[in-house]
Amino acid sequence: MKFTEMLNERWQNAGSMLCVGLDPNPTRFPHELAGRSTAIYDFCCGIVDATADLVCAFKPQIAYFASCGAEAELTAIIEYIHTNYPKVPVILDAKRGDIGSTAEHYAREAFERFKADCVTLSPFMGFDTIKPYLAYEEKGAFILCRTSNPGGDDIQMLKVNGERIYERLARLAATEWNLSGELGLVVGATYPNELANVRRIAPNLPLLVPGIGAQGGDIHACVQAGQTANHTGMVINSGRAIIYASAEDEWKDAARKVAIATRDAIRVAAC
Amino acid sequence: MKFTEMLNERWQNAGSMLCVGLDPNPTRFPHELAGRSTAIYDFCCGIVDATADLVCAFKPQIAYFASCGAEAELTAIIEYIHTNYPKVPVILDAKRGDIGSTAEHYAREAFERFKADCVTLSPFMGFDTIKPYLAYEEKGAFILCRTSNPGGDDIQMLKVNGERIYERLARLAATEWNLSGELGLVVGATYPNELANVRRIAPNLPLLVPGIGAQGGDIHACVQAGQTANHTGMVINSGRAIIYASAEDEWKDAARKVAIATRDAIRVAAC
DSSP: OOHHHHHHHHHHHTOOOEEEEEOOOGGGSOGGGTTOTTHHHHHHHHHHHHHGGGOSEEEEBHHHHHTTTOHHHHHHHHHHHHHHOTTSOBEEEEEEOOOHHHHHHHHIIIIIISOOSEEEEOOTTOGGGTHHHHTSTTOEEEEEEEOSSGGGHHHHTOEETTEEHHHHHHHHHHTTTOTTSOEEEEEOTTOHHHHHHHHHHSTTSOEEEOOBGGGOBOHHHHHHHHOOTTSOOEEEEEOHHHHTSOSSTTHHHHHHHHHHHHHHHHHHHOO | OOHHHHHHHHHHHTOOOEEEEEOOOGGGSOGGGTTOTTHHHHHHHHHHHHHGGGOSEEEEBHHHHHTTTOHHHHHHHHHHHHHHOTTSOBEEEEEEOOOHHHHHHHHHIIIIISOOSEEEEOOTTOGGGTHHHHTSTTOEEEEEEEOSSGGGHHHHTOEETTEEHHHHHHHHHHTTTOTTSOEEEEEOTTOHHHHHHHHHHSTTSOEEEOOBGGGOBOHHHHHHHHOOTTSOOEEEEEOHHHHTSOSSTTHHHHHHHHHHHHHHHHHHHOO
16 A cells, blocks of 8 residues: 555544654663663564554654664564554655665665655755655655754755745655655644645645654644645654653553643644 | 874875775676675675775765665674774765754764764755764764765755855855864765865865766866865765676776776876
8 A cells, every 4th residue: 555545544544643753762761671682672662552543653763773783673663563553654764865776775775674664865965866766656755845953944944046945845846756646745843834835835745744742843833834624644753752751660651641642732733 | 093184194195086985786796706695795895805905995885785684794894994904994875864863873873883984974954964973073974065966956056145055065064064174075076067166165175076987977077176285185986887897706806907097097187
């Protein structure tokens, strides 16, 4: 099934635009996992079990696995999600950005090795960096557009012929770049005005929205700005605020409670 | 020793601005390695032995290792270079581009896990994507500036207040972003005019120059445009044209011959 179809089904059937970010940092793990050789796997699968019915997607961030050589764990965690929650798509947050045969190798990494349903990409090198991923017709790709960090201004807010770079990227992703129909855009929750602009330029593209929770973006403002006409269209990521809600023995329950509250806050805002 | 010091010593003592790109693609390996479980390691170390005295740096491209789960081989190959050719710096071509704690994890991947001396980075998310790497004071970082592919135009050539994006990046990398003194820029050999512009804006930064060899960039034009006042300053990468010079039993000799010819062509041009 195509990534956007999975996402649509999930928005409708789970009634959720919440995405839980899997950013496993062993220094913040629950006490009961301390010293366990399978801690990364146990932690991520614990969070998955506690939140799968509440989410439209999971988003593992590959840097957290790469820094400690945990590629085998990443593979196993994605397999665990596919096996136990086959309707929940997995977005591999990798922000790869390269061209030609190198990009083909990165696409193979994301889709064949790790079996992700979708990947995040950086457009700095242009359409050449996106095209090799479109050969995988069912797979999705979220392109960085307006990121949630202050330094995002350095390039994305520059204006060319009356159009800012992030607006230009939104326009390209919504039109000539979207050969597979499976493109989406990454737009930070910290900039609701730009989120509204992107939604105007790309009325139907899925938007991956980081920046709520630990990063401080306002849920109500960002949903109002970014939802589609039918009150869906967003994949709103929260990582640390959910997965590190508690380090005590009740860590899974604590994560679930924050996930429910976040899903519901998004639901209330999407009216 | 700082990355730029290693590079300077290498330019002087080896008299070479050639960098050999280690892009191991098993489908193009020499026949004698077919079916060998250690083929990636044997191939890369064979190329390293055949060319180490001819180069200023080696540049493994991490995508080729990631696509087939060969992180252990990448670790071992970099260790092999450090042990046997300790004066030759290793540039990990990863083009990472993320922020905050994610970027810290990517920096750890490059410098602590793989023990590279330098990494390539994408600046699309601004200075926030560069800063975490500067905490490693001896390590280098080449920032994408003007890439060798046609799609590079999509963003890099856009003009803002009379300055193109790639020129702006060159200016920032040469001044306010360069807190460690260890930044460089990636500028494709296929655009000698832009290479000359970058050199004008950043008279002393090392330039990593892909795009000669298989990609067709002209060595003479690119060296004339990109060299510093003392006829160094460039890390000119050639991958496929050297490492796949032959698939027959004499593959190491063939790689060495092409590497010598390329180094010498660069030398002749740098006058």
